[in-house]
Amino acid sequence: NESDASTFEEEQHLIGDQIRVDEQDMFKMISEEEREDYYRKQNEERVRQHQQNELERQKREDILKAALQEIKERANAKAAELIAIELQKRSLAENYADLKNLTIEQHISRAFTYSYFSLMNISKKNANK
Numbered sequence: 001n002e003s004d005a006s007t008f009e010e011e012q013h014l015i016g017d018q019i020r021v022d023e024q025d026m027f028k029m030i031s032e033e034e035r036e037d038y039y040r041k042q043n044e045e046r047v048r049q050h051q052q053n054e055l056e057r058q059k060r061e062d063i064l065k066a067a068l069q070e071i072k073e074r075a076n077a078k079a080a081e082l083i084a085i086e087l088q089k090r091s092l093a094e095n096y097a098d099l100k101n102l103t104i105e106q107h108i109s110r111a112f113t114y115s116y117f118s119l120m121n122i123s124k125k126n127a128n129k
Contacts, residue, residue: 027035 027038030038
């Protein structure tokens, strides 16, 4: 595989060299005006290619920014959801604690009320005797 890659690179290099030689031969046969026109067209093509590359880079960057923004929004939504769940758990725990305390107070009040009225009945019976 490495030999294939190096062979390919050598072939590309040879092709590039041949193109340059052909270009030089062509320049010998054409006028100065045609040469300038050729260079101008090459420069225009380079500029066009550079602009195209820049547009593609900008498009990729915009896509990445949009994806990052979506990820941030999802993370914020998830964080808000987790905070809401945590607050709900705390509220339920507080409500449970309050309910437990009320139940204890109710048992105490019930016992106190029963004993109070029992004592009242006993004292009435004793008073009637």
